[in-house]
Amino acid sequence: MTTPATSRLPLILTDIEGTTSSISFVKDVLFPYARRELPRFVREHGREPEVRRWLDMVALESGGLCQDAMIVETLQGWIDEDRKHTALKALQGMVWAAGYESADFTAPVYPDAVAALRRWHADGHALAVYSSGSVPAQKLLFAHTDAGDLSGLFCGWFDTGVGGKRETGSYARIARELGVPPADILFLSDVVAELDAARDAGMRTTLIDRLADYPRPRSQDDSGGHPRATGFDGVVPDA
Ligand SMILES: CSCCC(=O)C(=O)COP(=O)(O)O
Numbered sequence: 001m002t003t004p005a006t007s008r009l010p011l012i013l014t015d016i017e018g019t020t021s022s023i024s025f026v027k028d029v030l031f032p033y034a035r036r037e038l039p040r041f042v043r044e045h046g047r048e049p050e051v052r053r054w055l056d057m058v059a060l061e062s063g064g065l066c067q068d069a070m071i072v073e074t075l076q077g078w079i080d081e082d083r084k085h086t087a088l089k090a091l092q093g094m095v096w097a098a099g100y101e102s103a104d105f106t107a108p109v110y111p112d113a114v115a116a117l118r119r120w121h122a123d124g125h126a127l128a129v130y131s132s133g134s135v136p137a138q139k140l141l142f143a144h145t146d147a148g149d150l151s152g153l154f155c156g157w158f159d160t161g162v163g164g165k166r167e168t169g170s171y172a173r174i175a176r177e178l179g180v181p182p183a184d185i186l187f188l189s190d191v192v193a194e195l196d197a198a199r200d201a202g203m204r205t206t207l208i209d210r211l212a213d214y215p216r217p218r219s220q221d222d223s224g225g226h227p228r229a230t231g232f233d234g235v236v237p238d239a
Pocket residue numbers: 015016017018026030084089130131132133134137138141165
């Protein structure tokens with residue numbers, strides 16, 4: 001659920017992987033956990049309607065798979081390919097819930113991001129998230145960070161339900177849903193194609209180019225003309 005933003009300060013919309021949190025946490029912790037736990041999860045929960053609808057979508061889109069074992073294998077292949085498919089992302093979120101709840105892991109958020117998010121929130125900026133990870137997975141991540149529960153800082157959560165992250169229409173939809181003109185939204189991401197789409201929708205943008213995630217920093221040419229910062233310290237929200 002998204003609360004309409006009422007502040008007149010720019011709203012800050014942030015990506016997660018490679019922006020607030022490391023790529024390696026997603027690739028080396030979250031994805032392997034989902035890959036490993038999926039077979040048991042589908043065995044134990046595959047008949048629940050909220051799970052079944054996503055499994056059936058995968059089965060249908062893959063040409064009519066008729067056994068859960070084949071659906072699980074397909075999903076594991078999609079994890080290996082880093083497919084941003086809505087059904088995979090919804091199921092991954094449900095599997096990760098168990099991981100967070102049993103404290104198998106917590107989510108690292110870069111300390112500069114934690115400090116800036118808290119500061120911007122205290123200053124009156126509305127904050128929102130847009131990630132390929134499902135909204136429930138986003139909420140879980142920010143509720144279980146190394147720095148504690150940060151989920152209360154955000155008033156809006158968006159996933160591929162609004163469209164793909166490289167599509168301009170997705171950003172226009174987010175702005176409409178937030179009730180904020182695109183020009184009053186600053187989008188932060190590590191992916192230039194996502195920033196291009198946000199800029200085409202009229203949003204302000206900043207490329208987050210973290211040394212830990214991108215050992216060879218992007219040049220001016222590779223930055224697509226977006227302002228560039230190596231962490232949240234370098235982001236100028238009120239420009
Ligand atoms: C909600 S955390 C898991 C992130 C994820 O599944 C993913 O694919 C990362 O995508 P992002 O859009 O945050 O780069």
